Amino acid sequence: MRTLKEELNEQIPRLRAELHDLVQRGGSTIVSEVTLSQVVGGMRGVAGLVCDTSTVEPDKGLIVRNIPISKLSARKPEEMFYLLCTGRLPVARELSALEEELHRRSAVPAYVWDTLSAMPADSHPMTLFSMAILALERESVFHRRYEEGMHKEEYWEAALEDSLAILAKLPTIASGIYRIHTGKPAPVSSDTTLDWGADYARMLGLADSTGEFANLLRLYLTLHCDHEGGNVSAFTCHTVGSALSSPMLAVSAGMNGLAGPLHGLANQECLHFVLEIKEKFAGVPSPQQLSDFIWARLKDGAVIPGYGHAVLRVTDPRFVAFHAFGERACAEDETFRIVDRLYAVTPGILQQHGHAKDPWPNVDAISGSLLYHFGLKQFDYYTVLFGVSRALGMCAQLILNRALGTPIVRPRSVTTEQLKGIVGSERRVA
Numbered sequence: 001m002r003t004l005k006e007e008l009n010e011q012i013p014r015l016r017a018e019l020h021d022l023v024q025r026g027g028s029t030i031v032s033e034v035t036l037s038q039v040v041g042g043m044r045g046v047a048g049l050v051c052d053t054s055t056v057e058p059d060k061g062l063i064v065r066n067i068p069i070s071k072l073s074a075r076k077p078e079e080m081f082y083l084l085c086t087g088r089l090p091v092a093r094e095l096s097a098l099e100e101e102l103h104r105r106s107a108v109p110a111y112v113w114d115t116l117s118a119m120p121a122d123s124h125p126m127t128l129f130s131m132a133i134l135a136l137e138r139e140s141v142f143h144r145r146y147e148e149g150m151h152k153e154e155y156w157e158a159a160l161e162d163s164l165a166i167l168a169k170l171p172t173i174a175s176g177i178y179r180i181h182t183g184k185p186a187p188v189s190s191d192t193t194l195d196w197g198a199d200y201a202r203m204l205g206l207a208d209s210t211g212e213f214a215n216l217l218r219l220y221l222t223l224h225c226d227h228e229g230g231n232v233s234a235f236t237c238h239t240v241g242s243a244l245s246s247p248m249l250a251v252s253a254g255m256n257g258l259a260g261p262l263h264g265l266a267n268q269e270c271l272h273f274v275l276e277i278k279e280k281f282a283g284v285p286s287p288q289q290l291s292d293f294i295w296a297r298l299k300d301g302a303v304i305p306g307y308g309h310a311v312l313r314v315t316d317p318r319f320v321a322f323h324a325f326g327e328r329a330c331a332e333d334e335t336f337r338i339v340d341r342l343y344a345v346t347p348g349i350l351q352q353h354g355h356a357k358d359p360w361p362n363v364d365a366i367s368g369s370l371l372y373h374f375g376l377k378q379f380d381y382y383t384v385l386f387g388v389s390r391a392l393g394m395c396a397q398l399i400l401n402r403a404l405g406t407p408i409v410r411p412r413s414v415t416t417e418q419l420k421g422i423v424g425s426e427r428r429v430a
């Protein structure tokens, strides 16, 4: 039995030695070449940073520390955090120790609520969420100890301390934002007898007599916990953290990226699409009606929300896990049945259409419809839920990067004039 800190303490000297050895032996090995299209195209596909917490394989989907996400869907989010940080799942006593650590830190300072309640009522929930994490910077152990002259070998310990403080408070903060946003009575406090997901479900205040909503939330938080290092929110968090900004500053910055429509907001657009179908056909359309509807949309040049992916080339295993949950918990729900029918009809059409490299559903094709079924109907809140989950990965990545002494991120930029010169002469920038 080892606490998370003890396990990291055990592993970190070996991880440092391995990395040092790798750089000594292969420091000048070429890992990735960069074309001009990649330079002007968001660095897509350029291998330019290390992330050991997870990887996304085109034919397998998300793999967390060598375990496919399909094999992890029954795990609690807290277990995922231990796994992300250490590469192994905790045994029962290690998990209880981590849960205890989180409970101990769950109280949210009053000034955070004062900050949020000073904002206009129509502020976006993601803005409030990012602000709340930012406000917590006042509590940062990393910040304080850095000012006191902390040795760089101890950075990871302070990063772990701040990460636990952030994660412990997120369900209370996120549910408080939901309550503020929906005009419910004041935020409620954490119940230290419940696990992270169940406590979050309880504090949201939705009816859950069967406990299935808590199950869904746990599943949601587990499935979204990480998606390697190069996506906008993870990369932003990593970049800000690399300046030795505290985890509060770094995670808040990551959330601002997640709030973008091309990243974390996609799930609400997918649900809009499903509800549009439900309204247009006054229920679940027949396969033929759905097929005609999709073809008409494609002919108009519109995309089919929830289908396609930048990396994946199979049905997203997170979609499969949610689908299995829906089959069990709400198979007769009309919204779920439309999602199911879209899954039966859409991939074949996209294959015939021939544009999308990936005709299969991604996780956003289904997550919103399940939340909607259980009464979480504020679409603009969905990204906060995503953010609570993704904070697990952001924090794990920050801890490991501080342990390994990952230097400040500083890629080189080039001017368009320089690019013109390179194209003209096939010269490379020195």
Ligand code: HAX
Binding pocket: 262, 263, 264, 266, 267, 298, 302, 303, 304, 305, 306, 307, 308, 309, 310, 311, 355, 356, 357, 358, 362, 363, 364
């Ligand atoms: N419907 C119709 N056409 C599609 C399509 C879809 N779902 N997905 C891709 N295409 C089209 C693209 O528009 C592109 O068309 P043009 O060649 O005419 O420009 C062509 O297929 C090639 O695109 P791609 O290489 O297959 O896809 P990208 O890597 O460029 O984009 C996207 C990936 C997820 C953005 C894209 O598939 C899409 O827009 N899907 C619908 C929106 C969606 O589901 N978003 C959630 C993504 C999940 C996620 O990562 N969340 O964080």
